[in-house]
Amino acid sequence: MSRVLLVNPRMCSPRSARLPLSLLHLGAVLEGRHEYAILDGNVEPGCAARAAAAVRERRHDLVGLTVMPGPQVGPSIEVSRAVRAADPEVPIVWGGYFPSMYTESALNAPYVDYVARGPGEETLLALLDALPGRRPTAADSGAPAGIEAVAGLSFKREGVPVHNAARAFGAPDGYPPLPYGRLGDLGRYLRPSFMGRRTGVHQAAIxxxxxxxxCGVVTVFDGHTRPPAAEHLRRAGVRLRDEVGADCVQLVDNNFFDTEAGSLPLVEALADVGLPWWAYARADTLAGFDPGTWRALERSKLRMVYIGAEAASPEALKRMRKGTRPHQTLEAAALCRAHGVIPEMSFVLGGPEDPESELEETLGFVKRVKRIHPEAEVILYVYTPTPQRDPAAVRADPSAVHLPRQSRYGPDGPALPATPEEWCEPRWIDYVCHRDAPWLTDRTRRRIRDFATVLGCRFPTVQDVDLPRWGRATLRELSRWRYATGVYGRPVELRLARRLIPLRRPEAEGL
Ligand code: B12
Ligand code: SF4
Known part of the structure; x- marks a missing residue:
């Protein structure tokens, strides 16, 4: 039996903290097999010092960190350095979206010994079986024997990155129940949202x-999905409701409604659970649902769907390989309105190959969506290229290991950072958080920012449960004329008002 410390470095304020699903999923498979603890920087102050104290006090066989691109990379570096300083022998593995997408950059850090690419349950178990209990040093001719056989793992041998074969991932039903009891006071994770007082989160499909x-999901899952069985979801929902105490749930699947036939039993399972819920969906899928399916959604208490609307023109959607059409976005908005569901629509603006007119078309389209469903939430993102596998290389040698690749950020953009430290530079955080891109002109940046300010004030998000009614009314009134006339430029009065009445940003903080 090994001893493992799993760490979720701080990535949001305690107020926005949600159940740390990545670590719960890993903990579930360690339960009864290995000794382990979860340390969550979102709710525990001084995460690096605590991690260091833990490995100093008791010998650990492995420390695992979950790392998302963007603001979580800095705290992950801090935790890893502190652990390394406290016990130079304990191996450190990074998993999650950051190291899965930028594997070699993570491996270039002296405090990262292993990277788990993609879903990590089996990779973690296999790594623990293969570890001799200490990290590979320069004196070793390479990594410990047996490591080469751990699918889904990357590491360095004599300074050269080695990428083991990819690991196929199984259906969610195959995994044991989540060990919520390991998190201590669960009240810290069940925060109020517009759906209820105690918001739970859950991942149904993979x-x-x-x-x-x-999309970074393509980088990690390569176009594959494994939905859960309805009974599995029903059991998980009942546990969230009765054991954890959630009164509503956000389903953070990448795309909850895979097909209509597959979705219906899942929706019925959620109806049995009876908690109001939120999920990700595609416009084409929702627009194609039968009226009976929409009635089932209504019965199940679906409150909000996050739809990647992305763009207004068929050409832009095609360039993004989205596979949806603009009319489906409008149809989905209308269907949501008819069935009491709020669509949260995200748009990806300013692609490197988009003509300038594309932006104006999309802003106009956003207003069309608002006319169809005034309560629709709108999130404006800047286009973010992500590493992708080369289909020709995969076809040529299907049995080889094909890591997603990306050397530059955009056609003429800068080379990608080579270390986690470089990923922490403010411009890279802005790029990864979809707030900026190197190819944007100042005019485009300003236009996006001004429109977002006017829109956000004209329609303050329903997800901001702390915003007082007077604050909401003031922002709406102040921005009314700008929104109606299309004069978005330099909305200084709105910026000032927003400083006095700060609005929640669901895209960065969650519900
Ligand atoms: C919930 C979520 C958030 C929440 C976090 C909630 C909270 N407070 O904890 C919030 C809203 C804050 C958030 C914000 C951001 N997010 Co986010 N988020 C997600 C989401 C929807 C779910 C993540 C999750 O919990 N998954 C369920 C768990 C079980 O899966 P997992 O984390 O992948 O873990 C598995 C593996 O990765 C692996 N693994 C993970 N960690 C480890 C560690 C070890 C040691 C090992 C061995 C394995 C391992 O094993 C796990 C079990 O299989 C994903 C999309 C998705 N559905 O995955 C996007 C996603 C991860 N986010 C993404 C991004 C970009 C961001 C932002 C940077 C920007 C943004 N606004 O979108 C911000 C910045 C966050 C920050 N401050 O650092 C991207 C990442 C890819 C990319 N494009 O770069 C995703 C994929 C969304 C997308 N489609 O693009 N996010
Ligand atoms: S449908 Fe959504 S989750 Fe799936 S690849 Fe496209 S953007 Fe990513």
Whole structure:
């Protein structure tokens, strides 16, 4: 039996903290097999010092960190350095989206010994079986024997990155129940949202079968998905409701509604659970649902669907390989309105190959969506290219290991950072968080920012449960004329008002 410390470095304020699903999923498979503890920087202050104290006090066989691109990379570096300083022998493995997408960059850090690419349950178990209990040093001719056989793992041998074969991932039903009891006071994770007082989160399916060009999910899951059985979801929902105490749930699947036939039993399972819920969906899938399916959604208490609307023109959607059409976005908005569901629509603006007119078309389209469903939430993102596998290389040698690759950020953009430290530079955080891109002109940046300010004030998000009614009314009134006339430029009065009445940003903080 090994001893493992799993760490979720701080990535949001305690107020926005949600059940740390990545670590719960890993903990579930360690339960009864290995000794382990979860340390969550979102709710525990001084995460690096605590991690260091833990490995100093008791010998650990492995420390695992979950790392998302963007603001979580900095705290992950801090935790890893502190652990390394406290016990130079304990191996450190990084998993999650950051190291899965930028594997070699993570491996270039002296404090990262292993990277788990993609879903990590089996990879973690296999790594623990293969570890001799200490990290590979320069004196070793390479990594410990047996490591080469751990599918889904990357590491360095004599300074050269080695990428083991990819690991196929199984259906969610195959995994044991989540060990919520390991998190201590669960009240810290069940925060109020517009759906209820105690918001739970859950991942039902794994992966997504689409291959949109900007999406990190494609990098990790390569266009594959494994939905859960309805009974599995029902059991998980009942546990969240009765054991954890959630009164509503956000399903953070990449794309909850895979097909209509597959979705219906899952929706019925959620209806049995009876908690109001939120999920990701595609416009084409929702627009194609039968009226009976929409009635089932209504019965099941679906409150909000996050739809990647992305763009207004068929050409832009095609360039992104989205696979949806603009009319489906409008149809989905209308259907949502008819059935009491709020669509949260995200748009990806300013692609490197988009003509300038594309932006104006999309802004106009956003207003069309708002006319159809005034309560629709709108999230404006800047286009983010992500590493992708080269289909020709995969076809040529299907049995080889094909890591997603990306050397530059955009056609003429800068080379990608080579270390986690470089990924922490403010411009890279902005790129990864979809707030900026190197190819944007100042005019485009300003236009996006001004429109977002006017829109956000004209329609303050329903997800901001702390925003007082007077604050909401003030922002709406102040921005009314700008929104109606299309004069978005330099909305200084709105910026000032927003400083006095800060609005929640669901895209960065969650519900
Ligand atoms: C919930 C979520 C958030 C929440 C976090 C909630 C919270 N407070 O904890 C919030 C809203 C804050 C958030 C914000 C951001 N997010 Co986010 N988020 C997600 C989401 C929807 C779910 C993540 C999750 O919990 N999955 C369920 C768990 C079980 O899966 P997992 O984390 O992948 O873990 C598995 C493996 O990765 C692996 N693994 C993970 N960690 C480890 C560690 C070890 C040691 C090992 C061995 C294995 C391992 O094993 C796990 C079990 O199989 C994903 C999309 C998705 N469905 O995955 C996007 C996603 C991860 N986010 C993404 C991004 C970009 C961001 C942002 C940077 C920007 C943004 N606004 O979108 C911000 C910045 C966050 C920050 N401050 O650092 C991207 C990442 C890819 C990319 N494009 O770069 C995703 C994929 C969304 C997308 N489609 O693009 N996010
Ligand atoms: S954008 Fe949505 S539909 Fe497209 S690959 Fe990503 S998760 Fe799947």
């Amino acid at each position: 992966g997504c079968r689409y291959r949109c060009r900007f």
